[in-house]
Amino acid sequence: MSRLVELEANGPRKLEADDLDEEKGDVAICRCGLAESFPFCDGSHRQTEDESPDERYVYDEDGTRSVVDRVVCTDESK
Ligand code: FES
Structure with a gap:
């Protein structure tokens, strides 16, 4: 299993x-990446x-979970 987690912090x-x-x-330190x-x-x-260990997940801000085939990242600054 894997999940996409978006983090905004850039320091410790x-x-x-x-x-x-x-x-x-x-x-207790969060390791799942979902903690508010x-x-x-x-x-x-x-x-x-x-x-499931065979799926990839994305969680929306409201906690809604989606199973995705793959995660594609784009550079929006270009
Ligand atoms: S590990 Fe508990 S909220 Fe992430």
């Missing part, structure tokens, strides 16, 4: 002491639990 996000989850005592609170996990990864 340093973790601060208040990033620590007071209840759990840890910091990126780079922190907010549970959005649950949307990916039934993804």
Whole structure:
């Protein structure tokens, strides 16, 4: 499985002491790319639990998932 994730940040996000989850005592970093609170996990990864390993996915901003054959990127600046 793979999924297209669009990120706009162009630099690191340093973790601060208040990033620590007071209840759990840890910091969870998002690896699925879907968190509204990126780079922190907010549970959005649950949307990916039934993804097939043989498919490619694109998630719209509203969370709608589409299966695509391929992802084509174009350079819109040209
Ligand atoms: S890993 Fe991305 S929201 Fe949890």
